[in-house]
Amino acid sequence: MSENETALLERCRAGDRDAFGFVVKKYAGRASGAACLLLGCPHEALDASQEAFVRAWRNIKRFNTSSPFYPWYSAILRNVCRSRLRRRARRRTVALTDGHGDSSSDSDPVLLAERNERRDALWRGVMKLSDPFREIILMKHFHEMSYKGIAAALGIPIGTVMSRLHSARRALRETLAGESS
């Protein structure tokens, strides 16, 4: 992490909202992309990632400024998205037809950089995976975390990280194979 960011985060801790603005803008793209993957659709991605920033600000006093900001924020975002998924699952048992996740625009890779046909197809495939699979793909491939880091963040053994990633990538290959045939 740059010295610059440490200084910014110190200012945030002191209550400087402009400094927090810089931090938010720095991570906004990554944050909304991550929320989109965690939620499995782009509808609430912006809103969820913004809510997580608000929570981060309210808890900024508990943040250790000598550690990097994004992993800390990322844990908050994960909780925001998880509770939204839970709420959505509850709603779904009440109203089975809710339209979410059905339309093709739901999986549009609008948050992806340097798009091409292959990458678009890959994104759509990832979006079709189950919640835990999308989560671990996000951590490994977008956040470039090590198995050890993922295990610590999710509170699971490294062996589980390995087998979950294995299953996730296998499921992804099956989805992609089904698509092209």
Next chain:
Amino acid sequence: MSCNEFNRMAGAYLDGELPEEERRRFEEHLASCDACRTELAELKRLTEDLNMMRFKEPGDEELQRYWAGVYNRLERGIGWILLSAGAILTLCYGAFKIVEEMIRDPAISVILKVGVCALIAGLVVLFVSLLRERLVVRKVDRYSREVER
């Protein structure tokens, strides 16, 4: 090493996460099995594609709007706190005044006085209980899982 075992380890191998000893066994099998070599090549392509994926950086205008969304919520949070505090103070004051007047007024029956007092006491108990529930939920939901990490 069996092909099955090879398969389960292939991802970790490509991610550079296999311990030395397992990697050696993995590579031995790789050298001797054509099917697994093909399989690994395919998985490698997928893994590399996944590694190349990045999230788009929003434009300046988008970023400005994004931050405005966060900022407004920060402000609104303070607004709600002030509003609730003001409302509670006003209501308490009003309730206190009503009770005071009623108790002084001999024309109002004792039953009504007791009734109103019970009503207000009930509201206070319910409010405190709701408040406590919210605070406990917040603590569990927020602090233990997110912040300690």
